[in-house]
Amino acid sequence: MAEDRAVEDVPEKEYASPKEAEAAIQALTDDGMMKLMIVARYHWKRRKLRDSLSPEELLGESITRTLVGNRRWRRARISLLQHLDRSMESISGHAVGDVVAENEAIEQIRADEVNPKTSEARRFQRPIAEERLLARAELAEVEALFVDAPDAFAVLRLRAEGYTESEIMRLRGMNKRGYESARKKAEREITKYIFRSKERSHEKR
């Protein structure tokens, strides 16, 4: 999360130039590309973007922003894959904001016709409430994936809380083998969840 601290005074040499970023993007392996497409689909699914932005467009946009210098890759701190993942996370968040704002405007027009006094208050409250609701639903959805795999969920949850591998093993009383098995189980559940066919992205060429 340090990447998001805008005020931080970061030495220039920690960033890749757009040319260096382009070279690294061009050199992405098939495995790297596969992982990027999985996380692109994850952000697309998480934000329920459906037809507004496809996973491919999300990936393309993160690359465009990196190459034009709108979102710089701090290569001294994070890998290129992580950088593009965080960019997609941010872009998908804004894309949701755009959809919410559009719906908002439509509702606002309708509400004003009915009661101009109440509509103003609702305009400022709804997005935050909506965000919280979505966040709660999202956490419940992830938790539901692991009802039969408490160790796998613990690994995921503790990683989200910032614990390292050895700390997780200590906290959960796991040995290396147990940890690896839980981690693999978590990876499997996550990947299956990302590609669960409830929402199909329109495939574009």
Next chain:
Amino acid sequence: MKKDDEALSMARALSDMVLEADSESLRTLLSEIGVDVNDLVLRGRIAVDRAISSVEETKKIDSSTDEHEGLRILIRLLRRRDNLSEEQLAERARVDIGEVRRIEYDPAYTPLPRTIFQLEQFFNLPKRSLVKLAGMTRELSPDFNDQVLRFAASAKSMEALNREERRILSAFVLWLNSRVNSEGE
């Protein structure tokens, strides 16, 4: 931790697990759940190529517009310096009047090579100097672009060809001369 912060941390942990996963296991798993890995990779590559080309295309358009801006202003100032109307310039330089107008008013227009040659001769400019300004060559250095942009920025707001404008014009033509001559040596 608030629910939305918790969801974000969870999302990052989830992404990181995918990014750090063993590629072979991921491939196997994707195949098991019916995802065509080659197709997935291909779609990713297409998205990446598109993004890279669109950025390159935008850079080209920006840079050629800048170059045309220099040409546009230079021709307009030279014509006004010599007290010529657009028609008179077209007639004397033996170029099409439509070309002169498009050069002066359409920043994205790339003139015909013959027109450029005729205008260079008419205004007594070194050979290939206008070719460079018209963005018909890719041999432009950042320094060249910088000078053209500075010239365009200083000249474009001036309505009449006043003393300052004449000074800017002469200085730019001199610089263009020296630049083309030094490259020709």
